[in-house]
Amino acid sequence: MxxxxxxxxxxxxxxxxxxxxxxxxxxxxxxxxxxxxxxxxxxxxxxxSMDGLWSAVRQEGFSRLAAKLDEVPSSADPADPADPADPVRDLTALGAAYVVNALENPDLYRVMFDAGFALEDAGAADETLHRLVRAVERAKEAGRFRADVDPAELALQSWAIGHGLASLVVTGPLPRQALDHAVPMLTAQFVGAGDAPDRCRRSVERGWEAVPTAASAVGG
Amino acid sequence: MxxxxxxxxxxxxxxxxxxxxxxxxxxxxxxxxxxxxxxxxxxxxxxxSMDGLWSAVRQEGFSRLAAKLDEVPSSADPADPADPADPVRDLTALGAAYVVNALENPDLYRVMFDAGFALEDAGAADETLHRLVRAVERAKEAGRFRADVDPAELALQSWAIGHGLASLVVTGPLPRQALDHAVPMLTAQFVGAGDAPDRCRRSVERGWEAVPTAASAVGG
DNA sequence: CCACAATACATAGCAGCGCTATGTATTGTG
DNA sequence: CACAATACATAGCGCTGCTATGTATTGTGG
Structure with missing residues:
Protein backbone atom coordinates (compact mmCIF):
# COMPACT_ATOMS: atom_id res chain seq x y z
CA MET A 1 0.00 0.00 0.00
CA SER A 49 24.75 4.62 1.81
CA MET A 50 27.76 4.96 -0.46
CA ASP A 51 29.28 1.96 1.30
CA GLY A 52 26.12 0.07 0.38
CA LEU A 53 26.67 1.10 -3.22
CA TRP A 54 30.24 -0.18 -3.09
CA SER A 55 29.02 -3.47 -1.67
CA ALA A 56 26.65 -3.78 -4.60
CA VAL A 57 29.48 -2.91 -7.01
CA ARG A 58 31.61 -5.67 -5.46
CA GLN A 59 28.71 -8.06 -5.95
CA GLU A 60 28.44 -6.96 -9.56
CA GLY A 61 32.14 -7.71 -9.98
CA PHE A 62 31.70 -11.27 -8.72
CA SER A 63 28.64 -11.70 -10.94
CA ARG A 64 30.58 -10.66 -14.02
CA LEU A 65 33.43 -12.96 -13.01
CA ALA A 66 30.97 -15.85 -12.62
CA ALA A 67 29.56 -15.09 -16.07
CA LYS A 68 33.08 -15.05 -17.50
CA LEU A 69 33.87 -18.40 -15.93
CA ASP A 70 30.64 -19.85 -17.28
CA GLU A 71 31.74 -18.94 -20.80
CA VAL A 72 34.72 -21.25 -20.46
CA PRO A 73 33.92 -24.42 -22.42
CA SER A 74 34.28 -27.58 -20.39
CA SER A 75 35.56 -30.72 -22.05
CA ALA A 76 33.41 -32.84 -19.74
CA ASP A 77 30.94 -33.36 -22.59
CA PRO A 78 33.16 -32.92 -25.63
CA ALA A 79 31.33 -31.90 -28.75
CA ASP A 80 34.18 -33.10 -30.88
CA PRO A 81 35.06 -36.78 -30.26
CA ALA A 82 38.55 -36.02 -31.54
CA ASP A 83 38.89 -33.59 -28.66
CA PRO A 84 38.75 -35.82 -25.56
CA ALA A 85 38.00 -34.62 -22.06
CA ASP A 86 40.96 -32.96 -20.35
CA PRO A 87 39.99 -31.65 -16.91
CA VAL A 88 43.48 -30.23 -16.27
CA ARG A 89 43.11 -28.14 -19.38
CA ASP A 90 39.68 -27.05 -18.16
CA LEU A 91 41.09 -26.11 -14.78
CA THR A 92 43.78 -23.99 -16.41
CA ALA A 93 41.22 -22.37 -18.67
CA LEU A 94 39.25 -21.29 -15.61
CA GLY A 95 42.41 -19.76 -14.19
CA ALA A 96 43.07 -17.98 -17.48
CA ALA A 97 39.51 -16.65 -17.57
CA TYR A 98 39.93 -15.39 -14.02
CA VAL A 99 43.10 -13.52 -14.89
CA VAL A 100 41.69 -12.13 -18.15
CA ASN A 101 38.62 -10.86 -16.31
CA ALA A 102 40.86 -9.00 -13.86
CA LEU A 103 42.82 -7.51 -16.74
CA GLU A 104 39.70 -6.38 -18.60
CA ASN A 105 38.05 -4.85 -15.53
CA PRO A 106 40.98 -3.69 -13.40
CA ASP A 107 39.05 -1.10 -11.41
CA LEU A 108 36.15 -3.43 -10.72
CA TYR A 109 38.63 -6.13 -9.74
CA ARG A 110 40.29 -3.81 -7.24
CA VAL A 111 36.94 -2.96 -5.66
CA MET A 112 36.10 -6.67 -5.41
CA PHE A 113 39.07 -7.20 -3.13
CA ASP A 114 38.89 -3.90 -1.33
CA ALA A 115 38.63 -4.67 2.36
CA GLY A 116 36.27 -2.62 4.47
CA PHE A 117 33.19 -3.17 2.35
CA ALA A 118 31.13 -6.21 3.20
CA LEU A 119 29.64 -8.19 0.38
CA GLU A 120 25.86 -8.27 -0.04
CA ASP A 121 26.12 -11.99 -0.53
CA ALA A 122 29.11 -13.31 1.41
CA GLY A 123 28.97 -16.57 -0.51
CA ALA A 124 29.78 -14.95 -3.85
CA ALA A 125 33.52 -15.56 -3.52
CA ASP A 126 32.88 -19.10 -2.32
CA GLU A 127 30.71 -19.79 -5.34
CA THR A 128 33.52 -18.63 -7.63
CA LEU A 129 35.95 -20.89 -5.81
CA HIS A 130 33.55 -23.81 -6.07
CA ARG A 131 33.80 -23.81 -9.85
CA LEU A 132 37.49 -24.54 -9.45
CA VAL A 133 36.77 -27.23 -6.86
CA ARG A 134 34.50 -29.07 -9.28
CA ALA A 135 37.16 -28.91 -12.00
CA VAL A 136 39.70 -30.42 -9.61
CA GLU A 137 37.24 -33.17 -8.71
CA ARG A 138 36.80 -34.03 -12.37
CA ALA A 139 40.56 -34.20 -12.75
CA LYS A 140 40.76 -36.57 -9.81
CA GLU A 141 38.05 -38.76 -11.30
CA ALA A 142 40.06 -38.86 -14.50
CA GLY A 143 43.03 -40.12 -12.52
CA ARG A 144 45.18 -37.05 -13.18
CA PHE A 145 45.75 -36.24 -9.51
CA ARG A 146 46.71 -38.39 -6.54
CA ALA A 147 43.85 -39.83 -4.50
CA ASP A 148 44.96 -37.96 -1.38
CA VAL A 149 44.62 -34.56 -3.08
CA ASP A 150 41.98 -32.39 -1.40
CA PRO A 151 40.03 -30.67 -4.21
CA ALA A 152 39.24 -27.66 -2.03
CA GLU A 153 42.91 -27.19 -1.18
CA LEU A 154 44.22 -27.47 -4.71
CA ALA A 155 41.46 -25.15 -5.96
CA LEU A 156 42.34 -22.59 -3.32
CA GLN A 157 46.00 -22.80 -4.25
CA SER A 158 45.20 -22.29 -7.92
CA TRP A 159 43.11 -19.28 -6.95
CA ALA A 160 45.98 -17.87 -4.92
CA ILE A 161 48.30 -18.16 -7.93
CA GLY A 162 45.83 -16.45 -10.24
CA HIS A 163 44.99 -13.74 -7.75
CA GLY A 164 48.63 -13.15 -6.83
CA LEU A 165 49.63 -12.54 -10.42
CA ALA A 166 46.48 -10.61 -11.32
CA SER A 167 46.77 -8.43 -8.25
CA LEU A 168 50.40 -7.55 -8.85
CA VAL A 169 49.63 -6.66 -12.46
CA VAL A 170 46.43 -4.74 -11.78
CA THR A 171 47.93 -2.70 -8.94
CA GLY A 172 51.00 -1.83 -10.94
CA PRO A 173 54.19 -3.54 -9.73
CA LEU A 174 54.30 -6.07 -12.57
CA PRO A 175 53.74 -5.65 -16.32
CA ARG A 176 51.03 -7.56 -18.15
CA GLN A 177 53.48 -10.07 -19.49
CA ALA A 178 54.00 -11.35 -15.96
CA LEU A 179 50.64 -13.10 -16.22
CA ASP A 180 52.35 -15.70 -18.40
CA HIS A 181 54.04 -16.99 -15.27
CA ALA A 182 50.72 -18.66 -14.53
CA VAL A 183 51.62 -21.40 -17.02
CA PRO A 184 54.77 -22.73 -15.29
CA MET A 185 53.27 -22.04 -11.85
CA LEU A 186 50.07 -23.97 -12.45
CA THR A 187 52.08 -26.74 -14.11
CA ALA A 188 54.30 -27.08 -11.05
CA GLN A 189 51.23 -27.09 -8.82
CA PHE A 190 49.43 -29.78 -10.80
CA VAL A 191 52.54 -31.93 -11.17
CA GLY A 192 52.92 -31.65 -7.41
CA ALA A 193 49.38 -32.98 -7.15
CA GLY A 194 50.35 -36.04 -9.13
CA ASP A 195 49.88 -35.23 -12.80
CA ALA A 196 52.50 -36.53 -15.26
CA PRO A 197 54.90 -33.65 -16.09
CA ASP A 198 54.85 -33.78 -19.89
CA ARG A 199 51.16 -34.42 -20.17
CA CYS A 200 50.48 -31.69 -17.60
CA ARG A 201 52.49 -29.08 -19.46
CA ARG A 202 50.57 -29.79 -22.65
CA SER A 203 47.22 -29.59 -20.85
CA VAL A 204 48.10 -26.32 -19.14
CA GLU A 205 49.39 -24.71 -22.30
CA ARG A 206 46.25 -25.70 -24.18
CA GLY A 207 44.06 -24.48 -21.32
CA TRP A 208 45.84 -21.14 -21.28
CA GLU A 209 45.33 -20.69 -25.02
CA ALA A 210 41.69 -21.77 -24.78
CA VAL A 211 40.70 -18.41 -23.34
CA PRO A 212 40.59 -15.69 -26.00
CA THR A 213 43.12 -12.94 -25.35
CA ALA A 214 44.69 -14.80 -22.45
CA ALA A 215 47.70 -15.60 -24.54
CA SER A 216 47.47 -12.63 -26.88
CA ALA A 217 46.16 -9.68 -24.85
CA VAL A 218 49.13 -10.12 -22.58
CA GLY A 219 51.27 -8.75 -25.37
CA GLY A 220 49.15 -5.60 -25.59
CA MET B 1 69.38 31.94 2.76
CA SER B 49 49.48 16.89 -1.01
CA MET B 50 47.69 14.06 0.73
CA ASP B 51 48.57 11.83 -2.23
CA GLY B 52 52.19 12.75 -1.56
CA LEU B 53 51.73 11.64 2.01
CA TRP B 54 50.30 8.31 0.85
CA SER B 55 53.26 7.84 -1.47
CA ALA B 56 55.57 8.35 1.49
CA VAL B 57 53.52 5.90 3.56
CA ARG B 58 53.87 3.31 0.80
CA GLN B 59 57.60 3.90 0.82
CA GLU B 60 57.61 3.43 4.58
CA GLY B 61 55.81 0.12 4.11
CA PHE B 62 58.47 -1.15 1.73
CA SER B 63 61.20 0.06 4.10
CA ARG B 64 59.71 -1.88 6.99
CA LEU B 65 59.35 -4.93 4.77
CA ALA B 66 62.99 -4.64 3.75
CA ALA B 67 63.99 -4.41 7.43
CA LYS B 68 61.89 -7.48 8.17
CA LEU B 69 63.56 -9.44 5.38
CA ASP B 70 66.99 -8.36 6.62
CA GLU B 71 66.21 -9.92 10.00
CA VAL B 72 65.87 -13.32 8.35
CA PRO B 73 69.06 -15.26 9.13
CA SER B 74 70.80 -16.62 6.05
CA SER B 75 72.54 -19.98 6.23
CA ALA B 76 75.11 -18.77 3.69
CA ASP B 77 77.61 -18.29 6.52
CA PRO B 78 76.35 -20.78 9.09
CA ALA B 79 77.37 -19.96 12.65
CA ASP B 80 76.75 -23.50 13.68
CA PRO B 81 78.75 -26.05 11.63
CA ALA B 82 76.11 -28.64 12.49
CA ASP B 83 73.62 -26.44 10.65
CA PRO B 84 74.81 -26.51 7.04
CA ALA B 85 73.82 -24.00 4.40
CA ASP B 86 70.36 -24.61 2.94
CA PRO B 87 69.43 -21.89 0.42
CA VAL B 88 66.00 -23.42 -0.23
CA ARG B 89 65.24 -23.08 3.46
CA ASP B 90 66.49 -19.47 3.30
CA LEU B 91 64.28 -18.75 0.31
CA THR B 92 61.25 -20.11 2.12
CA ALA B 93 62.13 -18.13 5.24
CA LEU B 94 62.10 -14.94 3.15
CA GLY B 95 58.65 -15.88 1.88
CA ALA B 96 57.48 -16.54 5.43
CA ALA B 97 58.85 -13.19 6.61
CA TYR B 98 57.04 -11.49 3.73
CA VAL B 99 53.74 -13.05 4.69
CA VAL B 100 54.21 -12.40 8.41
CA ASN B 101 54.97 -8.76 7.70
CA ALA B 102 51.72 -8.46 5.78
CA LEU B 103 49.84 -10.09 8.64
CA GLU B 104 51.38 -7.82 11.27
CA ASN B 105 50.80 -4.61 9.28
CA PRO B 106 47.66 -5.33 7.28
CA ASP B 107 46.66 -1.69 6.71
CA LEU B 108 50.15 -0.66 5.70
CA TYR B 109 50.32 -3.69 3.42
CA ARG B 110 47.09 -2.67 1.72
CA VAL B 111 48.41 0.85 1.13
CA MET B 112 51.63 -0.58 -0.33
CA PHE B 113 49.67 -2.25 -3.08
CA ASP B 114 47.05 0.44 -3.51
CA ALA B 115 47.14 1.51 -7.13
CA GLY B 116 46.79 5.16 -7.91
CA PHE B 117 49.58 6.36 -5.70
CA ALA B 118 53.01 6.45 -7.27
CA LEU B 119 55.96 5.39 -5.19
CA GLU B 120 58.55 7.99 -4.23
CA ASP B 121 61.24 5.48 -5.16
CA ALA B 122 59.91 3.21 -7.88
CA GLY B 123 62.75 0.76 -7.28
CA ALA B 124 61.62 -0.11 -3.76
CA ALA B 125 59.54 -3.08 -4.88
CA ASP B 126 62.36 -4.21 -7.18
CA GLU B 127 64.81 -4.10 -4.29
CA THR B 128 62.53 -6.34 -2.25
CA LEU B 129 62.28 -8.76 -5.13
CA HIS B 130 66.05 -8.74 -5.57
CA ARG B 131 66.54 -10.30 -2.14
CA LEU B 132 64.58 -13.28 -3.39
CA VAL B 133 66.59 -13.36 -6.62
CA ARG B 134 69.85 -13.61 -4.69
CA ALA B 135 68.44 -16.47 -2.59
CA VAL B 136 67.48 -18.34 -5.76
CA GLU B 137 70.96 -17.77 -7.16
CA ARG B 138 72.52 -19.26 -4.04
CA ALA B 139 70.23 -22.28 -4.39
CA LYS B 140 71.34 -22.70 -7.98
CA GLU B 141 74.99 -22.51 -6.97
CA ALA B 142 74.29 -25.21 -4.39
CA GLY B 143 72.91 -27.39 -7.18
CA ARG B 144 69.38 -27.47 -5.82
CA PHE B 145 67.78 -26.09 -9.00
CA ARG B 146 68.22 -26.95 -12.64
CA ALA B 147 70.81 -24.93 -14.56
CA ASP B 148 68.16 -23.53 -16.93
CA VAL B 149 66.18 -21.95 -14.08
CA ASP B 150 66.03 -18.16 -14.37
CA PRO B 151 66.52 -16.78 -10.85
CA ALA B 152 64.47 -13.68 -11.61
CA GLU B 153 61.55 -15.79 -12.83
CA LEU B 154 61.49 -18.19 -9.91
CA ALA B 155 61.84 -15.30 -7.46
CA LEU B 156 58.92 -13.52 -9.09
CA GLN B 157 56.82 -16.67 -8.94
CA SER B 158 57.61 -17.12 -5.25
CA TRP B 159 56.61 -13.51 -4.68
CA ALA B 160 53.34 -14.06 -6.51
CA ILE B 161 52.54 -17.04 -4.25
CA GLY B 162 53.31 -15.08 -1.10
CA HIS B 163 51.43 -12.01 -2.25
CA GLY B 164 48.46 -14.00 -3.49
CA LEU B 165 47.95 -15.70 -0.15
CA ALA B 166 48.78 -12.61 1.91
CA SER B 167 46.46 -10.45 -0.16
CA LEU B 168 43.52 -12.83 0.11
CA VAL B 169 44.00 -13.08 3.87
CA VAL B 170 44.57 -9.38 4.48
CA THR B 171 41.60 -8.27 2.39
CA GLY B 172 39.28 -10.78 4.00
CA PRO B 173 38.24 -13.66 1.72
CA LEU B 174 40.52 -16.22 3.38
CA PRO B 175 41.21 -16.93 7.06
CA ARG B 176 44.71 -16.70 8.50
CA GLN B 177 45.17 -20.44 8.41
CA ALA B 178 45.16 -20.26 4.62
CA LEU B 179 48.69 -18.87 4.78
CA ASP B 180 49.87 -22.43 5.53
CA HIS B 181 49.16 -23.26 1.91
CA ALA B 182 52.43 -21.51 1.20
CA VAL B 183 54.28 -24.65 2.31
CA PRO B 184 52.90 -27.07 -0.30
CA MET B 185 52.78 -24.33 -2.93
CA LEU B 186 56.41 -23.31 -2.55
CA THR B 187 57.41 -26.97 -2.37
CA ALA B 188 55.68 -27.70 -5.68
CA GLN B 189 57.32 -24.63 -7.20
CA PHE B 190 60.83 -25.57 -6.06
CA VAL B 191 60.42 -29.22 -7.04
CA GLY B 192 59.32 -27.97 -10.44
CA ALA B 193 62.59 -26.02 -10.57
CA GLY B 194 64.55 -29.21 -10.03
CA ASP B 195 64.90 -29.75 -6.30
CA ALA B 196 64.55 -33.31 -4.96
CA PRO B 197 60.99 -33.71 -3.55
CA ASP B 198 61.78 -35.13 -0.10
CA ARG B 199 64.71 -32.86 0.54
CA CYS B 200 62.70 -29.89 -0.70
CA ARG B 201 59.80 -30.56 1.59
CA ARG B 202 62.11 -30.70 4.60
CA SER B 203 63.86 -27.46 3.59
CA VAL B 204 60.60 -25.62 3.05
CA GLU B 205 59.10 -26.81 6.33
CA ARG B 206 62.22 -25.73 8.22
CA GLY B 207 62.27 -22.38 6.42
CA TRP B 208 58.64 -21.77 7.28
CA GLU B 209 59.29 -22.48 10.95
CA ALA B 210 62.42 -20.34 10.95
CA VAL B 211 60.35 -17.14 11.04
CA PRO B 212 58.89 -16.48 14.47
CA THR B 213 55.09 -16.53 14.47
CA ALA B 214 54.94 -17.70 10.86
CA ALA B 215 53.89 -21.15 11.98
CA SER B 216 52.26 -20.11 15.26
CA ALA B 217 50.62 -16.74 14.66
CA VAL B 218 48.61 -18.38 11.94
CA GLY B 219 46.71 -20.19 14.64
CA GLY B 220 45.75 -16.94 16.35
C1' DC C 1 77.05 42.09 12.71
C1' DC C 2 73.21 42.87 10.25
C1' DA C 3 69.72 43.75 6.66
C1' DC C 4 67.56 41.21 3.33
C1' DA C 5 65.27 37.62 1.07
C1' DA C 6 63.72 33.15 0.97
C1' DT C 7 61.28 29.85 3.24
C1' DA C 8 58.46 27.48 6.98
C1' DC C 9 54.31 27.76 9.02
C1' DA C 10 49.55 29.69 11.05
C1' DT C 11 45.02 31.31 9.94
C1' DA C 12 40.89 31.51 7.56
C1' DG C 13 38.05 30.40 4.00
C1' DC C 14 36.54 27.90 -0.50
C1' DA C 15 34.47 24.23 -3.19
C1' DG C 16 33.15 19.72 -2.95
C1' DC C 17 32.14 15.57 -0.26
C1' DG C 18 28.64 12.07 2.13
C1' DC C 19 24.64 12.36 4.46
C1' DT C 20 19.99 13.70 6.36
C1' DA C 21 15.86 16.55 7.92
C1' DT C 22 12.03 18.13 5.74
C1' DG C 23 8.47 18.57 2.39
C1' DT C 24 6.00 16.75 -1.74
C1' DA C 25 4.38 13.59 -5.15
C1' DT C 26 3.12 9.04 -6.22
C1' DT C 27 0.86 4.56 -5.76
C1' DG C 28 -0.67 0.11 -3.88
C1' DT C 29 -4.43 -1.30 -0.62
C1' DG C 30 -8.54 -1.69 2.55
C1' DC D 1 -11.90 6.17 -3.52
C1' DA D 2 -9.56 7.85 0.58
C1' DC D 3 -5.75 6.87 3.12
C1' DA D 4 -1.22 5.71 4.31
C1' DA D 5 3.10 4.24 3.12
C1' DT D 6 6.80 4.97 0.35
C1' DA D 7 9.80 7.07 -3.38
C1' DC D 8 12.01 11.02 -4.36
C1' DA D 9 13.39 16.37 -4.61
C1' DT D 10 15.35 20.20 -2.17
C1' DA D 11 18.29 22.44 0.88
C1' DG D 12 21.56 22.54 4.21
C1' DC D 13 25.01 20.56 7.86
C1' DG D 14 29.58 19.17 9.15
C1' DC D 15 33.29 17.39 7.18
C1' DT D 16 37.05 16.92 3.60
C1' DG D 17 41.44 18.36 0.87
C1' DC D 18 43.37 22.36 -0.49
C1' DT D 19 45.10 27.26 -1.02
C1' DA D 20 45.44 32.50 -0.71
C1' DT D 21 47.19 35.46 2.47
C1' DG D 22 49.84 37.13 6.20
C1' DT D 23 53.58 36.43 9.67
C1' DA D 24 57.58 34.57 11.86
C1' DT D 25 61.94 32.52 11.29
C1' DT D 26 66.57 31.78 9.50
C1' DG D 27 70.54 31.11 6.41
C1' DT D 28 73.51 34.32 3.78
C1' DG D 29 75.98 38.33 1.25
C1' DG D 30 77.83 42.73 2.35
Missing amino acids: ARTKDPAVRARLLDRAAHMLRTRQPVTLRALVAGTGVSTMAVYTYFG | ARTKDPAVRARLLDRAAHMLRTRQPVTLRALVAGTGVSTMAVYTYFG
Missing part, protein backbone atom coordinates in the same frame (compact mmCIF):
# COMPACT_ATOMS: atom_id res chain seq x y z
CA ALA A 2 2.71 2.33 -1.07
CA ARG A 3 4.94 3.31 -3.91
CA THR A 4 7.23 0.51 -5.11
CA LYS A 5 10.94 0.66 -5.95
CA ASP A 6 11.84 0.66 -9.61
CA PRO A 7 14.54 -1.97 -10.26
CA ALA A 8 15.58 -0.10 -13.38
CA VAL A 9 16.77 2.84 -11.30
CA ARG A 10 18.92 0.57 -9.17
CA ALA A 11 20.39 -1.11 -12.25
CA ARG A 12 21.05 2.24 -13.90
CA LEU A 13 22.93 3.55 -10.88
CA LEU A 14 24.95 0.35 -10.64
CA ASP A 15 25.81 0.37 -14.34
CA ARG A 16 26.79 4.00 -14.18
CA ALA A 17 29.01 3.36 -11.17
CA ALA A 18 30.76 0.53 -13.03
CA HIS A 19 31.11 2.77 -16.09
CA MET A 20 32.58 5.63 -14.09
CA LEU A 21 34.97 3.16 -12.52
CA ARG A 22 36.03 1.90 -15.94
CA THR A 23 36.49 5.40 -17.35
CA ARG A 24 38.43 6.42 -14.23
CA GLN A 25 36.06 9.18 -13.19
CA PRO A 26 35.84 9.68 -9.44
CA VAL A 27 32.68 7.95 -8.25
CA THR A 28 31.10 10.61 -6.02
CA LEU A 29 27.50 10.68 -4.91
CA ARG A 30 26.69 13.82 -6.84
CA ALA A 31 28.57 12.85 -9.99
CA LEU A 32 26.90 9.44 -9.92
CA VAL A 33 23.33 10.79 -9.90
CA ALA A 34 24.12 13.74 -12.19
CA GLY A 35 23.74 11.66 -15.34
CA THR A 36 20.65 9.74 -14.29
CA GLY A 37 18.01 12.39 -13.65
CA VAL A 38 17.38 11.15 -10.12
CA SER A 39 18.52 12.91 -6.98
CA THR A 40 21.05 11.92 -4.34
CA MET A 41 18.26 10.43 -2.23
CA ALA A 42 17.80 7.59 -4.73
CA VAL A 43 21.19 6.20 -3.73
CA TYR A 44 20.01 6.02 -0.13
CA THR A 45 16.68 4.50 -1.11
CA TYR A 46 18.36 1.67 -3.02
CA PHE A 47 21.73 1.23 -1.31
CA GLY A 48 21.39 2.88 2.10
CA ALA B 2 66.11 30.81 4.15
CA ARG B 3 64.48 28.72 6.79
CA THR B 4 65.27 24.99 6.53
CA LYS B 5 62.88 22.03 6.79
CA ASP B 6 62.96 20.05 10.01
CA PRO B 7 63.23 16.32 9.20
CA ALA B 8 61.74 15.52 12.62
CA VAL B 9 58.42 17.06 11.60
CA ARG B 10 58.27 14.92 8.47
CA ALA B 11 59.11 11.79 10.45
CA ARG B 12 56.52 12.62 13.09
CA LEU B 13 53.77 13.06 10.51
CA LEU B 14 54.74 9.81 8.81
CA ASP B 15 54.84 7.88 12.07
CA ARG B 16 51.50 9.29 13.09
CA ALA B 17 49.97 8.36 9.73
CA ALA B 18 51.22 4.79 10.14
CA HIS B 19 49.91 4.73 13.70
CA MET B 20 46.47 5.99 12.68
CA LEU B 21 46.43 3.36 9.96
CA ARG B 22 47.29 0.64 12.48
CA THR B 23 44.66 1.81 14.96
CA ARG B 24 42.08 2.07 12.18
CA GLN B 25 41.41 5.78 12.62
CA PRO B 26 40.52 7.58 9.39
CA VAL B 27 43.66 9.35 8.18
CA THR B 28 42.35 12.82 7.37
CA LEU B 29 44.45 15.93 6.96
CA ARG B 30 43.05 17.62 10.04
CA ALA B 31 43.11 14.54 12.26
CA LEU B 32 46.69 13.86 11.18
CA VAL B 33 48.03 17.25 12.22
CA ALA B 34 45.79 17.54 15.30
CA GLY B 35 48.12 15.53 17.49
CA THR B 36 51.37 17.07 16.30
CA GLY B 37 51.08 20.77 17.11
CA VAL B 38 51.74 21.76 13.51
CA SER B 39 49.12 23.08 11.11
CA THR B 40 47.69 21.59 7.92
CA MET B 41 50.23 23.55 5.87
CA ALA B 42 53.06 21.36 7.18
CA VAL B 43 51.68 18.43 5.23
CA TYR B 44 51.92 20.50 2.05
CA THR B 45 55.40 21.73 2.90
CA TYR B 46 56.73 18.18 3.34
CA PHE B 47 54.53 16.06 1.07
CA GLY B 48 52.92 18.48 -1.39
